[in-house]
Amino acid sequence: MPMMNNIQAVNDALMYEMEKDKSVMVLGEDVAQIGGVFRGTSGLLDKFGSERVVDTPLSENGIIGTSVGLALNGMKPVAEIQFSGFIYAGYDQLVSHASRLRQRSMGRFHVPLVVRMPNGGGVRALEHHSESYETIFIHVPGLKVVYPCTPSDVKGLLTSSIRDPDPVVFLEHIKLYRSFREEVPEGEYTVPIGKGRIARKGKDVTIVAWGAMVNVSLEAAKKLEQNDIEAEVIDLRTLKPLDKGIILDSVKRTGRAVIVEESQRISGYASYLSAIIGEQCLLYLKAPVSRVSGYDIKFPLYRLEEKYLPGPESVIHAVNNIMSF
Amino acid sequence: MDEKYLFNVKKGETLHIVDQDGTYDQDLDPGIPEETLLKMYRMMVLTRTYDEKAIKLQRAGRMGTYPPCSGQEATQAGSVFALKKDDWLVPSYRDICSMITLGISMKDLFLVWMGDDNGNRIPEGINSLPINIVVGSQLLHATGFAWAANIKKENIAVLTYVGDGGTSRGDFHTSLNFAGVFNVPAVYIIENNGFAISTRNKQETHAETLAQKALSYGIRGCRVDGMDVIAVYVAAKEALDRARKKEGPTLIESLCYRFGPHTTSDNPDLYRTKEELEKIMSKTDPVVRFKNYLIKKGIWDDKKESSLQEEAGDLVNKAAKEAEETPPPKFEELFENVFGNMPDYLQDEIDHYRKVSGGE
Numbered sequence: 001m002p003m004m005n006n007i008q009a010v011n012d013a014l015m016y017e018m019e020k021d022k023s024v025m026v027l028g029e030d031v032a033q034i035g036g037v038f039r040g041t042s043g044l045l046d047k048f049g050s051e052r053v054v055d056t057p058l059s060e061n062g063i064i065g066t067s068v069g070l071a072l073n074g075m076k077p078v079a080e081i082q083f084s085g086f087i088y089a090g091y092d093q094l095v096s097h098a099s100r101l102r103q104r105s106m107g108r109f110h111v112p113l114v115v116r117m118p119n120g121g122g123v124r125a126l127e128h129h130s131e132s133y134e135t136i137f138i139h140v141p142g143l144k145v146v147y148p149c150t151p152s153d154v155k156g157l158l159t160s161s162i163r164d165p166d167p168v169v170f171l172e173h174i175k176l177y178r179s180f181r182e183e184v185p186e187g188e189y190t191v192p193i194g195k196g197r198i199a200r201k202g203k204d205v206t207i208v209a210w211g212a213m214v215n216v217s218l219e220a221a222k223k224l225e226q227n228d229i230e231a232e233v234i235d236l237r238t239l240k241p242l243d244k245g246i247i248l249d250s251v252k253r254t255g256r257a258v259i260v261e262e263s264q265r266i267s268g269y270a271s272y273l274s275a276i277i278g279e280q281c282l283l284y285l286k287a288p289v290s291r292v293s294g295y296d297i298k299f300p301l302y303r304l305e306e307k308y309l310p311g312p313e314s315v316i317h318a319v320n321n322i323m324s325f
Numbered sequence: 326m327d328e329k330y331l332f333n334v335k336k337g338e339t340l341h342i343v344d345q346d347g348t349y350d351q352d353l354d355p356g357i358p359e360e361t362l363l364k365m366y367r368m369m370v371l372t373r374t375y376d377e378k379a380i381k382l383q384r385a386g387r388m389g390t391y392p393p394c395s396g397q398e399a400t401q402a403g404s405v406f407a408l409k410k411d412d413w414l415v416p417s418y419r420d421i422c423s424m425i426t427l428g429i430s431m432k433d434l435f436l437v438w439m440g441d442d443n444g445n446r447i448p449e450g451i452n453s454l455p456i457n458i459v460v461g462s463q464l465l466h467a468t469g470f471a472w473a474a475n476i477k478k479e480n481i482a483v484l485t486y487v488g489d490g491g492t493s494r495g496d497f498h499t500s501l502n503f504a505g506v507f508n509v510p511a512v513y514i515i516e517n518n519g520f521a522i523s524t525r526n527k528q529e530t531h532a533e534t535l536a537q538k539a540l541s542y543g544i545r546g547c548r549v550d551g552m553d554v555i556a557v558y559v560a561a562k563e564a565l566d567r568a569r570k571k572e573g574p575t576l577i578e579s580l581c582y583r584f585g586p587h588t589t590s591d592n593p594d595l596y597r598t599k600e601e602l603e604k605i606m607s608k609t610d611p612v613v614r615f616k617n618y619l620i621k622k623g624i625w626d627d628k629k630e631s632s633l634q635e636e637a638g639d640l641v642n643k644a645a646k647e648a649e650e651t652p653p654p655k656f657e658e659l660f661e662n663v664f665g666n667m668p669d670y671l672q673d674e675i676d677h678y679r680k681v682s683g684g685e
């Protein structure tokens with residue numbers, strides 16, 4: 001199997017799906033000629049031509065809104081928003097239309113649309129280039145939200161997202177694009193939407209994470225091992241629909257849960273997960289569910305980004321707290 | 326309105342006064358005082374020097390991403406020089422020359438790209454908003470800012486910029502539409518540098534010019550040679566004067582070119598040839614053109630040039646050094662600036678941060 005990093009996995013999935021299904025097209029700012037600012041769409045223009053691989057005018061609202069129309073008329077647009085921090089003008093179309101057309105038309109229409117977005121911080125970027133606002137997508141009825149961490153999952157889940165009949169917000173962590181490589185299955189490869197994975201087994205505490213926080217949690221788990229604490233790490237992979245089972249099973253075994261998110265704490269996804277665990281595992285819990293989050297401030301310019309981002313130390317701090325509860 | 330400066334958007338005429346070799350149209354030359362001309366030139370040279378230094382710092386890992394503005398100095402300096410003391414500037418990320426010209430310190434500007442939030446704290450007394458990175462969104466702020474001046478019966482004008490790519494966003498349409506409806510005292514300059522990252526004008530719009538879009542908002546529009554600081558000054562001054570007199574907003578398309586990459590993380594080789602760049606740079610460079618003009622006017626020479634270059638180098642190096650030596654802000658400061666009064670939950674988060682990080 002070839003070795004790939006996350007951005008190569010994005011590219012590989014697109015290549016395969018575009019080859020297989022003529023209705024799949026890619027559109028966004030700078031995606032065609034230069035293959036996107038992260039090169040996720042590199043080589044697609046040469047292979048599939050300028051009708052299916054399109055440099056659009058600079059308009060997020062235009063990209064998403066016309067993608068809705070394209071999808072309604074039989075295309076399968078994979079739209080790229082250059083950074084998730086620039087989605088907001090396009091968010092209108094996601095919330096008001098992409099997510100609702102099936103519901104509004106009581107099933108007559110549907111919008112098979114994928115919106116790919118680099119997301120998250122940690123690469124010394126400018127303002128608006130480090131955001132983690134995944135909750136604003138999760139909150140919208142009718143949107144699926146996928147956020148893989150490993151190259152295989154990126155490929156498998158992007159493929160599934162393109163094949164999904166409904167709109168999928170596909171988040172790609174910027175810091176993970178080129179941070180590591182692994183063997184990725186060649187050709188056709190899917191990972192089902194809505195299924196988490198156990199990234200590490202353990203019996204003392206369950207750490208739930210997604211995106212770059214999976215690696216942070218794994219690092220913390222390794223250090224905790226030295227203190228004889230065996231942490232189980234769950235990589236959610238899909239945020240919505242949620243794999244509730246994988247979380248509840250694990251927490252029932254360990255009796256303790258720490259949820260790690262990069263985004264702001266107030267109304268973060270961790271608060272929802274925490275509520276579910278509280279509702280469904282109360283009698284198994286040996287300590288209150290703990291959340292590790294970013295802070296409720298604008299993501300700082302880069303001199304302070306390390307202070308903002310949850311690191312292994314924050315996770316260890318939380319685990320130690322609930323272990324000694 | 327002075328007849329000799331009338332130019333017609335429908336015909337696509339472009340105001341041009343100074344040629345690359347410095348010869349100029351005697352009729353159109355506004356006769357800017359010598360002292361002002363020399364100040365303008367100084368700002369352009371400072372900016373060019375700043376730009377080169379910024380790229381070097383980024384390449385050396387001493388600074389984050391930077392969007393160079395070389396090629397756009399005339400558009401920026403020419404228009405800022407047309408501002409009056411009480412006017413306001415609403416810049417985008419690439420308006421470094423505008424900000425330097427307005428008096429924002431190069432140290433502060435370095436701080437922004439060095440990832441220090443304090444770099445965006447524009448000192449009291451300088452009428453500028455901080456840089457804005459969300460393409461085109463600043464236009465709406467300029468419109469609102471100028472609208473407030475109407476309500477407050479202030480005789481000021483607001484100057485803002487947008488790239489050619491930014492004209493594709495809804496924000497561009499909305500801000501100019503509001504501007505027309507509320508007759509706001511604002512001037513909108515499209516810095517048409519040819520590119521929105523890799524995307525050229527042709528892929529952004531089917532319109533022949535960007536200036537002609539003014540027609541659809543019922544506001545005045547014009548095109549100006551953006552490599553010609555005198556022409557930009559003339560167009561901007563007239564537009565700003567009209568704005569202050571409540572004669573309406575103006576859209577100016579300034580034709581320039583981006584000499585550098587989009588930002589230091591961009592690779593322009595993927596979308597333009599070195600030949601294209603060299604051809605344009607050798608034919609037209611706003612700083613060189615202005616220098617030639619000053620020489621033609623008999624107020625500049627090689628000796629003055631080399632001492633200015635040396636001084637600019639020193640000033641820029643000093644600013645960069647000061648920025649690099651500035652300690653980062655305290656993390657707590659970020660919490661203090663979310664609201665005017667910090668709510669308890671943010672204090673709790675600071676306390677939590679101190680506990681996790683082992684105090685500070």
Ligand SMILES: Cc1ncc(C[n+]2csc(CCOP(=O)(O)OP(=O)(O)O)c2C)c(N)n1
Pocket residue numbers: 029058060082086419458459460487488489490491492516518520521522583587
């Ligand atoms: C709303 C929004 N979308 C995307 C981006 C990413 N981006 C930054 S600059 C840029 C191109 C802007 O081109 P143009 O408006 O012509 O201005 P220039 O950069 O050439 O000055 C893009 C796409 C952004 N900053 N804001």
